Structures are given as structure tokens and as C-alpha cells.
Amino acid sequence: MFTLHKLQSALRNNYVRAALLLAALAAAALFSWRSDVPQDTGPIMRSQDISQITALAAQRDKLEYLMVAAPLSEAPRYIFKLKGDPMLRVIKVPSTSHLSLEREVLLRNNIPYSIAREDYLASHKAVLVDEDDSKLARAGGFLRRHAVDILLIGLVLFLLRHGIPGTGVSATVLNPEQLKGNMDDLIGMEDIKQEVLHLEDMIRNRAVYREHDIDKPFNVMLTGPAGTGKTKLAGYLAKRLNVPLIQASASALESGYIGGGSKALHALHRKACARGSCIIFLDEAQGLFMPRGRGEKKWEDDTANTLLGLLDGVRSDQGAGVIWVVASNFDDASSQMDEAMLRRFSVKINFRLPNKGERSELLRSFLSRKAEGCVDWDALNLDHVAEITANLSPALLQTVVERASMIAIQEKAMINTDLMFRAFERATIGLTDRATTAEKTRQRERVALHELGHFFMQIDPWLREGLPLAEVKERSPLLKISTESVSKLGALGYVLSASDDVALRTLEELERDVIQLYGGVAAEELFYGARGISVGSQNDIQKATSMLDMMVNKLSMYSRSKLDYSQFKNKENDLDQVQAKADELYTYTLQSINDYREQINELKDVLMDQYVLSKDAIFALLEQQHQQRLLKAA
DSSP states (O other), rough: OHHHHHHHHHHOHHHHHHHHHHHHHHHTTOOOTTTOOOOOOSOOEEOOOHHHHHHHSSSSGEEEEEEEEEETTTEEEEEETTTTTOOOOEEEEOHHHHHHIIIIIIIIOOOOOOOOOOOHHHHTGGGTTSOOHHHHHHHHHHHHHHHHHHHHHHHHHHHHHHSSSOOOOOOOEGGGGGOOOOOGGGGGHHHHHHHHHHHHHHHHHHHHHHTTTTOOOOOEESSSSSTTTHHHHHHHHHHHHOOOEEEEGGSOOOSSSTTHHHHHHHHHHHHHHTTTTEEEESSSGGGGOOTTTTTTSSGGGGGHHHHHHHOOOOSTTTTTTTEEEEESOOOOTTTTTOOHHHTTOSEEEEEOOHHHHHHHHHHHHHHHHHTTBBBBBGGOOHHHHHHHTTTHHHHHHHHHHHHHHHHHHHOOOOOOOHHHHHHHHHHOOOOSSSHHTTTTTTEEEEEEEHHHHHEEEEEEHHTTTTTOHHHHHHHHOEEEEEEEEEEETTTTOEEOOOOSOOOOOOHHHHHHHHHHHHHHHHHHHHHHHHHGGGGGHHHHHHHHHHHIIIIIIOOOOSSSOOOGGGGSOOOHHHHHHHHHHHHHHHHHHHHGGGGGHHHHHHHHHHHHHHHHEEEEHHHHHHHHHHHHHHHHHH
């Protein structure tokens, strides 16, 4: 219990702190909660409809606020409220979709958002909890009854221990001897290594650069997808330069109080200056790069403005040895950023995803760390594994290897190609389940037809060229077709295909992608009629719509005038062009898939019986069908 005697002692020891403490206690007693945390108590609407997030681009003016809860979990929640609408909307999305939504919808359209803080989630437990838990409910009841008492005691203890919020930030200080690893751990990525070595030379030989009238701090900006090694590289650089590394999360700078982020940055800088030569590493700093002046409140840009000043360096010897290194998952090519902030960084290093050769090296490195007898090297084709793991970051590749070890331990087996494939599927798709669909025969039949429709429209161009099935099999990226449910994706089946490293796709290839997406819904219409199409095609149609919008409006692939039509206000005309192209491609898909009706029907029966068909099994059945047709013709 916080006694009066202790309060008097605090008054005698520190009048300023005591005054602030009394003010905080009075504020708490009057239930004056922080203004930056929304206090909605209205009804909650839960959904897994990602289209509600994409629709925010057109509803930006109506948006009252938007927060992302648990962004690093397997199921982040987007929490938002529209002006004049009492409903609090909570959209649950897969973790695999979160980064795409953040980049393509929120950042690209300059939609303001924040990470949901713990105090908000504590007062809105229903946001993250899908079912009531009786024990938690009883605990919650106790907390509600004693909320004021707990709040007052906690606030007193916090202020006495940590001081006033906003005057500091949690930062990890690592000395060179505490930093693990070296540049050799950055497998492949020779272009990035060279950039880092050049940066090291610039820092070590500043006098040479002064001769060229370059006398500004070498601030460093690291960009690229998550899991590509940006944080590790900051540690490698500090170790090579033999200087301490002060690491902090940019998202944790804001304390919720006006000026809190600014004070936290100054505290970081003072801590670095006290050590002389030092690296300040700010991770997850994309929020600081958003264009300033977007909000109506003048203090919203205080943190970014402070960082701008600190990046310019101090006009004295103090702070001359401080190097700022910031990391962001986005760059100025993928999202709009503040140009003044970008100009402060003389060095920009863009990380990329590893190519096939680098993925093979990474996998070999991860697997070679295991004890002898854990890996069956004779039965392991790393080139094949590297091929199916296209577009995975080094961190995700390591996750695949760890998952392979878990499966190997459970099954008392050695890691081989097949086990690595299963680990890749588990790490990227999630846990599959047959029991969910076992008794749903009609639904599983629809799913089988839908997924086979995708597959046949994937190989349709090569079949129409008259290529033999062996060559079609070699070109096809298919890995398997399944009618098992995937709880992570909310799907009752899926087609698993290897990705492609090539990012520059042509108009013809993009049209093939749209046709392949339409293959599922076209198969349903072929077998059940136009009024028998199910809602299972929602995700396919959303993807096709996005691709057609990009092809027609943003890249003007069907027009001689190469313009980004999405920047103009004539949205109705844009819709007409997209609709016309969609009608053309879907009509082609429906006509084409009719040619494979007999084969789809036969494969459907086998898929229903076996639940899963591998690439080898599917093409073996196609070859068998082909031979039977030849015998009938003879």
C-alpha cells in the first residue's frame, strides 16, 4: 500500500516529481484518460473480409481512425471506425496478407494508421478474443471493480521508478564484443556487402571525403522486405567499426503524450553522444518517413521534425561520431515518403529477396549447422527446394528448415527433399485438415472442380500449342492440388504452385494469370450453371480485379497513350474499360475450360477419393487418359 509517509518522502526528495505525481493522481481520480486512445464502447462488427480494408482508399475522408492490432501475430486485426457510424469494425487478416495491405493500401494511399497500444487492447478485450473465457471474465470483473485502486497504485509506482513518461525510450546498448556474427553470415548478396564495405570506408576515412567538400554525417537508410537481414547488418557494421550499437524501435518512440517522441529521440542522441563514436539503429522506421503536414494537428509531425534536425548533426564536436542507421520495409519507390527526410540520408542500401542460387546456399548453410545424421544429403536436392521457395526471405527460409527439423524429430526421420517440401508447405500455408471437409461431400466436390479449373487454365496455353505432356509437366509450376481445409487461409482447398523470381511480367503473362484466376469460377459455372457459382471465388475475383485495374488503368497496356488513368477523375470510364476486358478474358476462360470437361470430371473423382494429388500423380493420370483416347480412336 502506498502510504502517506512515502508520499511525503517523495515530496521532500523531489518537488517537481511530486507535483507531477499529484497532478497525475488527480487526473486519474477524475478518470481523465489519455486523449489519443479511442474510447468507443459501441457495437463491434467482426469480419475476415479483406475488401473492407482495400475500400478504405476510397473512404479516406470518412475515416475517423485506423489501428493495427497484433501486427506480428498469425492473425493481425485492422480496427477502424468511420465518422458518424457507431460501429467499430474489426477485420481479421492472415499474416501473409498484412504486409501487402500495409504497403499497397495504407502507405500507398497515405491512409493514417497506428499500432494499437496495450492500454487500448486492455480496454477492448473483445477485439482480439474470439470467444469468452470464463476465467478471464471473472478476472476482468475483479479488475473492473478495483480499477481505480489499481490504477492509482500502479501510477505512483511507475512514476517513482521511471519518472515522467515521454522523457526516455527503451533502448538496447550493445558493445562490439556483445555483437554476434559477421559479414560472412550474409550469404550471397554480394552487391549489398560491397555497399556496406564502401560505407565502412567512408566512415573510417572522413578526412579524405572532406577534401571533396563532403563533411556531413553519413546517415544510412536500409530498405527492403522483412527478414532480409537489415537488423543483422547494422550489428555487423558496428562490430567492424568497433563502436557501440544503440538499438531502438521507431514505433516505440511515441509515448502517447505530446512531445514524447521528440524527447525520446533527444534522449537517444544524448546517450549516443556520451559514448563518442556510436551507431543509433532505429528499426521499423517507416512511420517517420511519411510525408509531413498530412494531419490537422500541428504536433503530429514533432517526432519527424526532431529527427530531421538530429540527422543534420550538431555544429560542434559533440555528436560528430554518431551515425544514424534506420531500417524500413518500404522505400520511396513503393510508397510516398517525405523528401526532406530522404535527403538527410547520403547512403541508401536496398535489400532484396535472395535469388535461386542464393536460396540454395542459404538452405545449405542452415542445414549444415545440424548434427551429423540429421540430414540425408544423398536424398536432398537443394536446387529443387530452392526452386519451390521463390520469393522467400532468408528468415522464412530458416523457418522452413526449422519446421523440417520438427517434422523429422516427430517422425524419427532424416531431412530429405520430400520432408523439406512438406516443411515449406506447413510454413507458408499452415496446418491442413481433412476432418473439416470429410463429411461435406458436395462442398468438397465443388472445391475439387474449382481447383482443377485453376490447374487446367494454368497449362491451357501449352496444351493448345500441342506440346507433349512431358514438356507441359516440366513447364508447369504446379506442386499439388488439395481438398483439405486450411484454417489459416479460411479455405476448403488449394492449388500449391512454385513461385517465379521474375518480377517483370508481360501483358501476355498477366492475362494468363487473370485467366488462371478465372479458371476456378469458370469450372463451377461449367458444371453447376451460372446460378450455381459459389462465394468461394471471392479471393480469386478480388485478385483478378486488382490486376485488371493495374493493366488497364495504371499501365494503360491496351492504349497507345501510355498514361496512368487512375490519376484522373473519370472513374466511370475506368470501370467500363476494366469491365470490358474482364468480360473478354472470362468468356475465353469459360469457352476454353469446356474442352477439358471430361478430363476434369475424371480427375475430380480421383481427387475426391485421395484428397490430395501431387504433380507427378496428376500428370500420370493425364497421360493415362491420353493413352485411353488413342486406343479408342484406333
